[in-house]
Amino acid sequence: MSSPVHPVSLLAVGAAAPSLRLTAADVGAAWGSGGGRGQVAVCDADEDTLTLAFEAAETALAAAGLDAGELDGLWWGTTRPPFAEGPSHTFLATALGIDPGAAGGLSAGSPHAGMDALLAAWDALAAGHAGTVLVVASDALLPGPGTAGESTTGAGAAALVLTGDNGASNGSGPPARLLGRASRVRPALDRYRGDRGAATVDTYDGRLFREQVFLPLLEEVGRVLAGTDPNAAPEAWAMSDPDGKLASAVARRLGSTLASTPVQAALGDTGAASPLLGLVQALAGRERGAVGMIGFGGGRATGVTVAVSRSLPGADRIGAVLAGGRPVSYTTALRARGQLEAMTEPVPMGVPPGSAAFVRGNQEMLALEGARCRGCATISTPPSVHPTCTGCGGTDLQVVALARRGTVQTFIVNQTMPAPFLAPLPMVIVDLEDGARLLVQGSPADAADLAIDDEVVLRLRRYAVERGVPVYGYTAFRSGLAPAPVGAVSTVRTGEEGP
Amino acid sequence: MSWNRVAVVGAGLIKFGELFDQSYEQMAAGAFQAAVASVDKGFDPKAVEAALVATQRGSLWGQEGIGGNTVPSAIGLSGIPCTRVENACPTGSDAFRIGAMMVASGVHDVVLVIGVEKMRDKSAQEGLLARAASGHPVYNRGETAPVLFAPFATRHMHEFGTTREMLAAVAVKNHHNGKLDPYAHFQNEITVEQVLAAPSVCQPLGLLDCCPQTDGAAAMILTTAARAGEFTDKPVYVAGFGVATDHPALHEKSTYVGLPATTLASGRAYAMAGIGPDALDMAEVHDCFTITEILDIEDLGFVEKGKGGQATLNGETALDGRLPVNPSGGLLAKGHPIGATGVAQLTECYWQLREEAGERQVAVRHGNALQHNVGGRGSGVSVVNILTRNR
Structure with missing residues (x-):
């Protein structure tokens, strides 16, 4: 447990979801296994983790009443950036109109990336390196066809506008403040994707993962945070929830309420975005009190608690985000995700994406x-x-x-x-x-x-x-x-x- | 002007279509031989002093680098001065214009203008549709050929109440004319109902609103008016021409109910010829899509802006109308082998002015005919040529 040097406040939040919805029942029917409950959000062919991040960031900035040019930094967390190696963060920052000299970075590699981005931004603000920044967490993971994860892997994005200025000049003060944080690790292989893998590989043994990795890690993080300041113990939690059942089990052990359930029900497991999207849900309609979030991925669980003083700008829009989306068939979802491709010759662009025309054109585009x-x-x-x-x-x-x-x-x-x-x-x-x-x-x-x-x-x-x-x-x-x-x-x- | 007056003394083409059995070179030879055979008093091919080859897209048969030497070799004239011309859809008509200037200048007395285009050695997927990937890497993404013209239909309908039936009337008229033209790609009548029921290609345009992908070649022999009598007693003269450009991107148009390049080019051609649209007996205009002909007849001054659709529906541009447009069947029925298109349109004008067009012959009262193309990126290039039989 560490304490921030400077208090860091939350000014506004944003959320985004892709445009397609796929039911677990349709996935089950496609594989002859039948059954399956709930639905997941799926990116259409023109959406990915970058466009989701862009949407969430724009809504958060609009809720904050800020121009992207006023930001001192952009931290983006996504398990799988559009370029495994490449200019993912630069593309997002350029599209958003963030100053080329602004701070920030990309966190990736596991669904913990959203929390990594939040902590990095928090540290920069607490150290006084930046005044007001944007944190975005997004994911649109590709589950392997036929895996258990296919019925639970969703997509979405959340964005938080944070400031270290703490509204000193503003009598009403910031709407919320970051309180505490805690992390615990267990070096276990859960969901992963190797260098040569196209899709994410599911956990080896669901019960092993539940009993030996997920539940103990998240429970410990939750207890540490709840015990830090008994007067500010979270009234509700938002958590990563790989299968839609694990998070509620943790909440039961903590004897607390799980606020992220509607996000999971509407969008599925949104990976790196999951804890932050859950936080937005927990903040919706809330005018005081404390809430917590715990993100998990890659063997690491991190929790953050937030004290709320008044309603968070942008939080109430999550209802519309969760309610949206167009139901599609399993084959449509496969096509949209590029997992079912026509055996025709696609028309290539006039010039390759690495060529001079793109180097000239990417910035202006x-x-x-x-x-x-x-x-x-x-x-x-x-x-x-x-x-x-x-x-x-x-x-x-x-x-x-x-x-x-x-x-x-x-x-x-x-x-x-x-x-x-x-x-x-x-x-x-x-x-x-x-x-x-x-x-x-x-x-x-x-x-x-x-x-x-x-x-x-x-x-x-x-x-x-x-x-x-x-x-x-x-x-x-x-x-x-x-x-x-x-x-x-x-x-x-x-x-x-x-x- | 101190230029030589220019005469056309021979013109010919091959039947247009999907000519899978003919090479680019064979098509060129066929058109050249037809032009030579058409000369009333006989023509020795060796009399050709220089040639211009109009080919727009060599890439459609895998040969972008055609240059000026491919055709002379194919037609038995290897060694002559020859240059390939490319200027978008007006490639053929611009080659004619430049050929006329070569004769007018006195540098050459006898010039061959030959347009050749192989459109169907590649599939439609790999052919023109592939331009969906052309232009700026991102801004033009998805801009297939119909996208260059269909937005004008949307806007024309919005501003003037032009209907899909009016657009269909263009296709119906031109298919009717094409049935009377033995060189046309399509030689069948169609109905308004068929046009409206055809599959959508690029809303609001359907399949029969679009010209086909056609192979073809056409050739014309130009000489000075002074020497025309050596070849024929019925020469047709170049009365005027104009070429004009506009910004090349679709989003840079000053209007979406007209093509300013056409207005500019025709204004120059009318001024050079000393006539206006009232003195025309017929016109061959660029009808790559039905909407294009409606824009053309407005921009060329045949009808008031906004009235092109109704005028077509009223039959004003039919073979027996006030001013027949596209008696050959136009690009819609005769076909659009790009580099050959303009030369073939001019060949039609030549035949009509000589009153040799058979069943599709129009009434020649003034002795003048106009030929027009518009196209390229953003429809930003237009060429207009005016021919006359009046000495």
Whole structure:
């Protein structure tokens, strides 16, 4: 047990879930085993742990009323980042619009990654290295077809805005404060994936894992935290819950309430996001008291307690996140996860993702940049192909972040797309709020009744997995939970003159 | 102008279609031989002083690097000066324009313009659909060929009340004309009902709103007006031409109910020819999709902006209409072998002005015909040529 040097507060929270839901009964039926209860959240083909992290981060920032550019750091925890080795964190930070000089890092390797990210951010704040930061935990793990984990492995993301400033200038004080933390380890092989494995391997023996690893570790962490400050013992717990039953067993042993059950019931085991999503659930509707969370993964359990002074901005939105989602068949889920692929030749991108066009294009694509003419104010997109203004031919241009909301100028719905495209695929010409215009893909969910003048929001999505590499872009969404734009419209990135 | 006046004295093409049994070289030779055979007073191939080859996409048959030497070798003229021209969908019409300038300049007296395109050596999946992956690595992702034009249909319908039936009327008319053209890829009538019931390709466009992928070749022989009499007593002259460009990305258009490049190019061509659309007897315009012809006839000044759909439905552009458009069947029925398309359209104009078009012959009152292409990234290139039989 350690004590923070500076108190660290929680300003706002966010949550996100992917768009598909798969029932355990459908999984069971597919394998002839029958039965199975509950459901899990599954990423559609254009979603992954990065897009989930982006969604949760945007909702948390909107709830905090902060622009990403004001943050001093981004800590992201995900068991399996989109690039096993590569620019996962950089991509997320760039898409969110976080300052290139901000602190932070990526935690990965086990479902404990979400807690690792939280502790790292806490330490940085407590040490005074950062003022206000974002912690994101997300996962979209790939269970092996036919494994027990297939009926329980879900996907989701949670984000916390933390500050070390403690609202000194704000009379009302922060809504919640991080209280205590505790960790315990047991070097046991539970769920894992080797370097060559595509899918996560299930635990070897469920009862062995329950009795010798999970229950004792989490119970001990819970008891340590509850005993630290008897006046601030958690009234409710959020916990990692690999099979939907283990966490309630721990809560019973602790003689306390399990608050994360609705998250598990709606989304399944969300891996690294699980304890943080559970915390958001525990905070929803709560105006005082203490709550705790315990995350588990890779043989490590870590608990954190939180003291609540007033309702947490963003927490109440979790109800809508859990209630959403589109039920799909087992085969649809397999296709979406890339576990069932057509034996056709997919159309490769014009250039490989490691090529110069992407090196030039990734920044302007992820940060959604345009070249604004200082002469006539026309915004030409993207900057790399517009050395001169499309409006007046001027060359005095500055790179700006584009608005992420707009209206449909015109659109089509493409029905004849070779793999890896999936029809129907709308393509939308969007008039953005800042006067810029873009051609982007639209959401298939909007294909049936999209119309000119519809309002749309641009959200980060995975366009393709190209030569094994995820490629991201923005998609225009009309329906569903549309997050507020990232901060102000058309933020000028000072110091960047382009192109 | 101090340029030489330019005359067309021969033109020919091969039957368009999925020519699986012909190579690029065989198609070129077929079109060249047809053009040579068409010259009224006979033509010695050795009289060709220079040639321009119009081919847009060698990659569709695995040969991007075609250069200027492939066709001369195939047609028995290896050694002549020859350059390959590429300028998107107007490739063939631009090659003609440049060929006319070569003659007009006095550098060459006899120039061959030949368009050849092999579209079907690759499957549709590996062919044009593969452009879904082209352009900017991300911004253009998913932009297949119909995506270049279908958004204009959506917007045209929204602003002017244009209907899918009006779009269908373009396909029905052009298939009717194609049935009368022995060179057309499709030679069957279709109905409005069939067009509306066809599978959706790219909403709001269905299969019959789209031109096919067609192999083809066409050739024309150009010379000075002064020397035309050596070859024919019925030459057709180049009255004017224009080419224009627009921004190459779809999101950079100033309008989604018209193609500014067409308006610019035709304005230049009309000015050079000293005529307006009222003095035309017929036009071959770029109808890669039904909506494109509606945009074209508005942008070319044939009808008021927004009235193209109704005018087509009213039969104003039919063979016996006020101004027949695409008597050859157009790209929709005759086909769209890209580099050959413009040259074949000009061949149709040549035949119509000489009143040799058989069952699809239009009434020639003014002696003028217009040919038009538009295309490329963002439909940002347009070429318009105007031919006349008036000396």
